[in-house]
Amino acid sequence: MVDHGAWDLIVTPWHLDEHLSGFPIPATATEVVRPQLPSGSVPARMSLLHRAVFDAVARVARPLVLSGDCPTARATVAGLQRRHQDLAVLWLDAHGDFNTPATSTSGYVGGMALAMLTGRAPDLFDDTLGLRAVPEAAVVLADARDLDPAERDALRSSQVRRITADPDAIVSALGRLGPVPVYLHLDIDVIDEAQVPGARFPSGPGPSLSLIEECLAAASATAHIAGAHVAGAWLPEHAGDELSRRTMSRLAAALGATLMLPPG
Template identity: 30%
Template structure:
């Protein structure tokens, strides 16, 4: 977090699922004052605008298990190229979503900048489905699988390399809705997961300490934070497409972000799944911006 130059990239993507409204997430987060919040902390913030997302869908109707495949590939490629350019210019990429399928693009733009990238997946879901295991065909439930090299060839090979990350370099935090195929994959690949059971039992402080030690042991040379607002309990973030009760609470989430700031490990971040249509007076976007404040060093005293 020593990098004082931040580039914000909006991705108004709602093609990774079938519930409209999340494409307005980047605008809601901007409206909640993300630029002003970060500038007040002393950062030099550049808003790079939004990745253009196609609205006229031409999806192959036979591709029923991969909704809007070609459009997601196109948007992910454009996002990956933009993230790569931001990194080339020495800036911290902060990506605003949009549904969680955008992580496919974000990671494709990051991964070739590192030898051993670590990823924190802060989410109620594992997002480890493929076309064969997905109950819905929604690609926003697949980005982590795609990024470790599993799934449709075109998705896996965005920006012409795969895999983007190693499964042993992933830590999932807050999981409480995991599909059967994902459970098998977690066991098979040895992916580190702190479910809500572990958070309840150990406490967030211990979970974050274990996470940071895990990355140190693996000698990662960067850590990307992919934070889905549905990782937090819907009591605090009602404006998400797939809310799951019993999630991480507001204060625990701030503690996690504060500890990540103190660790100086985070080299990129994305905040996704803010859906203003489902929200209450922009409450979820406000939470997202508040958590970004803690991630970038905001303190009470």
């Protein structure tokens, strides 16, 4: 593993605009993001939350964000862009998160997170973060075994590089990107659903937790991982259980971070 400095752990215990009271808070956290959100629309509340995450990310040298969803990625990336002019994305997820309001059959904002980063869904939130669209050619999407038909078509016509969740494939894809800093994003549902009971959107058989750990270690050894984000997208009642905490700890350890989580 290449040593790029210690992680600054930022915890944002939210799923969209829903506060997750059971989300585990490590003792090693640099900051826990808990803004007071006024009543209002979900996008308006999420915009305030994302601004708070952006501020936290922009204050630290090397953020590792733990959250309960994927759209928080827009705040993490915008914060990283304050320090890095160019940024590539490695996105490990059972889903593509490449829907837009025009293609989504459910309207679920969480399924649009990667599309937001590439500028395909510019009107979902206000622009106070100053997020710059990441070029699709600088995006690597690993696994994405569970896609909507329109989402699959959008990815097929895009420049996003799709690969299997395999260490060798990740090393190869990152090598083709060159020396650009990388934002690494992982949704826990990329792991085989039998190993992550309680995931909000289980997606059937997939890579084992051990294989995903190998993927993270391979990415860390290959690229300059400038920031990372682990989305613990569990149902609220599972977010803090023993298996979920162990999973988060193992994923963080594969990135070179230590989580000191409280007992369940």
